[in-house]
Amino acid sequence: MLRAAALAPVGGLAAGCGGLARTAGLGDFVRVAVSWSGAELAAFARVLDERMAGAYELIPLGDDIGAALGARTTGGPDVVAVPQVGHVTANLADLAPLPEGVWQDDYGKIWEAASVGGQHYALPFKLANTSVVWYRTDVFARHRLRPPATWDEWLDLNARLSRLGMAPLALGGADGWVLAQFFENVLLRSFRRTFDLLTGQHDATLWQSDDVRASFRMVASMWGGAGTLTGGPQRALVQQFPDAVLEMCRYGRAAMVQAPDFAESVIRRFAPDPRLFDTFTFPSRDGADAPYAISSDLLVLTSPASDQAKEMIRYLASRAAPVPWIRGIGGFIAANPNTDSRYYSPTLRRLSAELRDHHEISFGLADRLGRLGGGEGLQRVLQNLLRAVAEGAGPEQAADDACDAMVDAEHRTG
Amino acid sequence: MEIETRPGLRLAVTGIETVGGLDAGQPRQYRNQYLLALPAVLLLLLLVVPMVWTFGWALDDDMPLVGNFVTMFTDGAALRSAWHSLLWVGIALALIVVGYVIAVLSRHVGKLWRVLLYVLILPFGASALVSGAVFRLIFDPNPERGMASALFGGATWLGPDWIWWVLASAFSWSWLGFVVVLFRAGLDRSGGSVFRLGRWPLPRPGPVTAIVVLTVLVAAIRVFDLVLVATPASIQDDVDVVGLQWLRMTSRSGDTGGPAALAVSLFIVVAVLSAFGMRGSRPPVDDHLAPPSTSDRTAPRWWAWPLVGVVGLLWILPLIVLVATAFHSPEAAGSVGWWHTAGVGLGSFLAAGATWLWPAVAGSLLIAGLATALVLAAAVPAAYLLTWGLPRRVSRVLTAVLAILAVAPVQMYAGPLGEVFGGLGLIGSRAPLALVHAAAGLPFATLVLRTAFLAAPSRRGRPAFDTMWRRGPYRTTVVAVVVLEFVLVWNDFIVAFLISGPGTSPLTLMLWGEARQFGASAGTIAASAVVSALIPVALLVVTWRKVVVGLTGGIARE
Numbered sequence: 001m002l003r004a005a006a007l008a009p010v011g012g013l014a015a016g017c018g019g020l021a022r023t024a025g026l027g028d029f030v031r032v033a034v035s036w037s038g039a040e041l042a043a044f045a046r047v048l049d050e051r052m053a054g055a056y057e058l059i060p061l062g063d064d065i066g067a068a069l070g071a072r073t074t075g076g077p078d079v080v081a082v083p084q085v086g087h088v089t090a091n092l093a094d095l096a097p098l099p100e101g102v103w104q105d106d107y108g109k110i111w112e113a114a115s116v117g118g119q120h121y122a123l124p125f126k127l128a129n130t131s132v133v134w135y136r137t138d139v140f141a142r143h144r145l146r147p148p149a150t151w152d153e154w155l156d157l158n159a160r161l162s163r164l165g166m167a168p169l170a171l172g173g174a175d176g177w178v179l180a181q182f183f184e185n186v187l188l189r190s191f192r193r194t195f196d197l198l199t200g201q202h203d204a205t206l207w208q209s210d211d212v213r214a215s216f217r218m219v220a221s222m223w224g225g226a227g228t229l230t231g232g233p234q235r236a237l238v239q240q241f242p243d244a245v246l247e248m249c250r251y252g253r254a255a256m257v258q259a260p261d262f263a264e265s266v267i268r269r270f271a272p273d274p275r276l277f278d279t280f281t282f283p284s285r286d287g288a289d290a291p292y293a294i295s296s297d298l299l300v301l302t303s304p305a306s307d308q309a310k311e312m313i314r315y316l317a318s319r320a321a322p323v324p325w326i327r328g329i330g331g332f333i334a335a336n337p338n339t340d341s342r343y344y345s346p347t348l349r350r351l352s353a354e355l356r357d358h359h360e361i362s363f364g365l366a367d368r369l370g371r372l373g374g375g376e377g378l379q380r381v382l383q384n385l386l387r388a389v390a391e392g393a394g395p396e397q398a399a400d401d402a403c404d405a406m407v408d409a410e411h412r413t414g
Numbered sequence: 415m416e417i418e419t420r421p422g423l424r425l426a427v428t429g430i431e432t433v434g435g436l437d438a439g440q441p442r443q444y445r446n447q448y449l450l451a452l453p454a455v456l457l458l459l460l461l462v463v464p465m466v467w468t469f470g471w472a473l474d475d476d477m478p479l480v481g482n483f484v485t486m487f488t489d490g491a492a493l494r495s496a497w498h499s500l501l502w503v504g505i506a507l508a509l510i511v512v513g514y515v516i517a518v519l520s521r522h523v524g525k526l527w528r529v530l531l532y533v534l535i536l537p538f539g540a541s542a543l544v545s546g547a548v549f550r551l552i553f554d555p556n557p558e559r560g561m562a563s564a565l566f567g568g569a570t571w572l573g574p575d576w577i578w579w580v581l582a583s584a585f586s587w588s589w590l591g592f593v594v595v596l597f598r599a600g601l602d603r604s605g606g607s608v609f610r611l612g613r614w615p616l617p618r619p620g621p622v623t624a625i626v627v628l629t630v631l632v633a634a635i636r637v638f639d640l641v642l643v644a645t646p647a648s649i650q651d652d653v654d655v656v657g658l659q660w661l662r663m664t665s666r667s668g669d670t671g672g673p674a675a676l677a678v679s680l681f682i683v684v685a686v687l688s689a690f691g692m693r694g695s696r697p698p699v700d701d702h703l704a705p706p707s708t709s710d711r712t713a714p715r716w717w718a719w720p721l722v723g724v725v726g727l728l729w730i731l732p733l734i735v736l737v738a739t740a741f742h743s744p745e746a747a748g749s750v751g752w753w754h755t756a757g758v759g760l761g762s763f764l765a766a767g768a769t770w771l772w773p774a775v776a777g778s779l780l781i782a783g784l785a786t787a788l789v790l791a792a793a794v795p796a797a798y799l800l801t802w803g804l805p806r807r808v809s810r811v812l813t814a815v816l817a818i819l820a821v822a823p824v825q826m827y828a829g830p831l832g833e834v835f836g837g838l839g840l841i842g843s844r845a846p847l848a849l850v851h852a853a854a855g856l857p858f859a860t861l862v863l864r865t866a867f868l869a870a871p872s873r874r875g876r877p878a879f880d881t882m883w884r885r886g887p888y889r890t891t892v893v894a895v896v897v898l899e900f901v902l903v904w905n906d907f908i909v910a911f912l913i914s915g916p917g918t919s920p921l922t923l924m925l926w927g928e929a930r931q932f933g934a935s936a937g938t939i940a941a942s943a944v945v946s947a948l949i950p951v952a953l954l955v956v957t958w959r960k961v962v963v964g965l966t967g968g969i970a971r972e
Contacts, residue, residue, distance in 0.1 A: 035930075037927060037928050037929075037930045037931055037935055038744065038748075038928065038931060038934060038935035038938055039744065039765075041769050041770070041928075042765055042768055042769055045768060045769045057773055058769055058770050059770070059924075059927075060769070060770060060924060060927035060928060060930075061927050062926065062927040062928075062929075062930035063930060173648055174646035174647060174648045175647070175931075176647060176648070231555075231570075234570045234573055235555055235570050235573070237570075237573060237646070237648050237649065238555050238570060238572040238573050238646045238648065238649065239555060239556070239646075240646070240931055240932060240933060240934070241931065242748075242931050242933065242934035243556055243933045243934065246556070246748075246749060246933075246934070250558075250749050251558060266934065269744075269745055269748070270745065270748065270749050270934075371666070375647065376662075376666055383647075383648040386648070387574075387648070387649075412666075413666075413667075
């Protein structure tokens with residue numbers, strides 16, 4: 001077996017030569033840092049290959065992508081796809097403005113802070129609708145279930161599914177951002193005013209407010225509901241985002257999973273029949289109309305920007321650039337409003353249109369709170385809440401502890 | 415130099431004869447100092463100054479000298495990480511005992527020793543990142559994908575209750591081979607002498623014990639990437655060790671004092687260990703060492719087969735899991751376990767190769783090659799002078815300093831170096847990273863060489879400097895140092911991760927990026943882990959005899 005493995009690299013020899021040239025610093029290679037891995041990374045490589053084959057080097061940085069922007073670098077990346085808006089605002093001084101002609105006014109709706117003094121610094125490339133819950137249409141049809149419109153309907157639905165012997169929900173608790181998206185959807189869609197206060201000002205006492213406490217209580221009681229999570233909260237704690245989607249789409253152990261539109265790429269890769277899945281909007285408390293939560297991958301140029309790097313940005317800003325990704329693995333909503341929607345699956349076409357037509361979209365809490373929203377703050381607090389629930393704590397207790405922990409985190413990171 | 419007068423007849427001309435008369439002359443003295451320049455500059459600029467700097471940070475606080483340490487001892491998270499590091503010491507000690515027992519028993523398994531040997535040393539070549547990835551594959555909580563979950567059901571393997579078991583298994587898998595092979599070499603050499611533990615007489619492994627204990631303990635205390643890759647982020651608090659706590663503190667705030675105090679504490683612990691270790695490992699003088707034999711003619715005992723069978727199977731299994739996972743398509747490896755036949759093929763290698771794998775391999779080759787060449791160029795003269803060229807007292811002091819530098823945790827110099835590199839715009843370039851690697855590897859390489867030189871058969875005076883490079887008594891150790899340094903740098907994660915940042919893209923760092931969504935990327939992770947392990951494992955399998963001899967301070971007769 002080892003010998004067979006030794007032969008495997010031969011196939012990549014041609015690619016290796018390009019690699020050697022890059023290593024030696026020969027040629028003008030644009031270094032592109034991204035947070036994507038696995039299939040998404042490969043899909044992005046296909047996007048670049050359309051126009052820039054052999055002229056770039058991909059650096060997958062995972063969740064450490066913020067560090068790529070931090071320091072002035074020579075051998076560092078020329079282009080970074082930043083998954084959190086907070087990283088862009090924090091590093092504006094190290095960025096070069098976007099080249100002329102790539103900005104569109106529609107991008108202003110996504111994120112106005114990308115522009116300073118008439119210059120634009122971040123190009124929205126991939127858009128994600130995170131107010132989304134995926135479900136199995138076959139299970140819903142068989143048991144005559146309807147997607148819930150209010151929080152109570154959702155709880156009822158969970159109870160009915162549990163009685164039918166099926167776990168209603170899968171949750172990827174090992175990824176803090178999954179839990180954060182769940183929580184910020186509750187807060188944004190049910191307690192809008194408090195959400196705005198929290199993103200607008202740093203005030204520790206806000207985390208003690210009734211609305212925040214109620215939001216923590218809502219997520220704790222849903223995650224802690226008997227038989228609600230597949231494998232129980234213990235396993236949800238060590239299960240990552242794609243694994244939670246697999247629980248629904250591949251193993252059929254869950255009827256629903258709260259996951260952004262890009263869960264579609266997991267479903268297309270792993271589900272026996274990808275057409276059996278659809279989405280509903282994350283329910284608000286009373287079913288009232290509310291903003292959608294979004295996230296976005298923003299392309300930035302590190303300063304000073306080379307001509308090749310600018311050329312790459314121009315290409316990626318074009319309407320056709322994302323098409324190989326959309327057609328290949330899916331799970332991609334183009335930020336460019338002119339990208340042809342016929343390449344989307346029906347579900348993604350609907351989700352994309354929702355973002356375009358809805359009166360208000362908003363980045364989530366974790367994206368906007370900076371460090372307080374990350375692994376030292378909100379994400380960690382929610383993981384500890386899930387853990388407390390797994391160890392048998394009641395929703396009241398878990399919510400109170402979470403509020404206290406957020407006040408602590410606000411003091412530590414503030 | 416060598417002169418070939420006619421095909422097949424070579425005359426070797428060495429400098430030994432000239433030693434007597436010219437040795438004390440001034441030109442030689444001048445040349446000696448010149449030889450020390452490269453190692454001295456490397457060590458001073460890249461290790462010593464940054465470490466003093468870190469000391470300064472640690473002592474600098476509103477409450478002078480002790481303030482940061484007081485804060486550390488009242489910080490729950492820091493204390494918990496210290497407790498976890500202590501737990502690692504316990505794991506290491508247990509592993510050493512098990513390794514000793516296996517080494518003792520291995521002298522009675524006859525020809526099977528050869529099998530056991532190769533099975534045990536294979537994993538030693540793989541990086542900690544790879545071994546962490548392998549055990550995360552095995553203990554994947556998903557019952558369709560994870561072998562342990564499929565077999566045992568029930569337990570949440572990566573959860574808080576079992577994670578330590580997973581981590582300790584991964585560590586043991588990597589290190590047991592090292593412990594057993596070195597103990598066995600020591601036992602073979604000690605010629606049947608025994609020591610008593612209570613009533614029981616036990617075979618004495620000899621001076622090699624100090625090397626084994628020191629190396630494994632320091633490895634356990636410095637454990638870092640293994641924990642990072644094998645543990646889901648949600649339970650990191652349960653397994654954070656001092657080294658990781660340092661990382662969290664530095665990424666959390668701009669405060670330099672707190673992390674520095676933590677790094678200094680870690681450094682003091684390993685430095686004390688190292689000082690004790692060096693006292694215990696006086697090299698045997700003029701001992702004609704041989705590597706452990708593989709052709710054992712004694713008849714195996716009745717328990718030889720079961721013992722070798724069980725240990726062999728347990729140790730080869732993770733390798734099978736890794737390779738079998740790698741030879742599945744990304745879709746198959748991401749959804750079902752390695753034992754399924756659907757989706758077998760080269761898909762995962764091709765998928766990883768289509769994006770980042772080959773440039774990363776090239777980058778790692780460049781960094782490791784450059785660092786090894788530098789270490790060789792600096793360590794051989796340094797060891798030569800320490801052995802033959804300097805006054806005994808100076809040499810002894812310098813050796814003690816090197817022993818302490820050899821075990822210094824990266825956290826001790828990462829902070830200041832990162833800051834300086836950032837200021838100079840060097841983050842992300844490969845040559846400076848290779849320089850740091852060279853400085854970090856230099857003390858250990860020099861010590862290994864010096865020990866071997868001391869143990870060399872005594873001659874009249876000292877040998878000429880250029881005999882170090884030629885075929886002859888010193889070559890084995892030089893080869894051992896080259897192999898070890900190359901493997902260490904190739905497998906390194908922490909130096910690249912903490913100092914150089916993402917731009918240099920060595921293989922281990924890229925593998926870590928790929929492991930962001932672990933289970934669903936199992937195929938590409940396994941494929942790149944196989945590629946990453948192939949070179950060091952092959953190197954070690956080919957050269958392990960020389961490495962063992964070199965590490966135990968011997969000179970092999972060629």
